[in-house]
Amino acid sequence: MSEKIAAVFDGKxxxxxxxxxxxxxxxxxxTVEILPPEEQESVSFLMAARSLKLQGSPNWAANIDKYS
Structure with missing residues (x-):
């Protein structure tokens, strides 16, 4: 079975x-095919961050000073 899948490489x-x-x-x-610049779709930071499916406290933003 073969299927083409679009993906983004984050360096790792x-x-x-x-x-x-x-x-x-x-x-x-x-198999990696690097798309020419005119065919590349831009990926927003929010889309990339959501794709990571990070788990954490729902109050991260409210308590940002505690985590740094």
Whole structure:
């Protein structure tokens, strides 16, 4: 089976730009095709941050001084 998936590389990890219907820990083979600048979509910081699926206290922003 073969499927094209768009992703963003953050310097360490590739993040898909859309949900992928694969079970966790499924092994895949990745072929990288670097898109020319005119075909690249911009990715907002918020989209990138949401894709990380970070877990934490809902009051992070209210208590930012406690975490730094």
């Amino acid at each position: 990890v590739f993040y898909p730009t859309e949900p992928i219907a694969l079970p966790a820990l499924t092994r895949v083979r990745i």
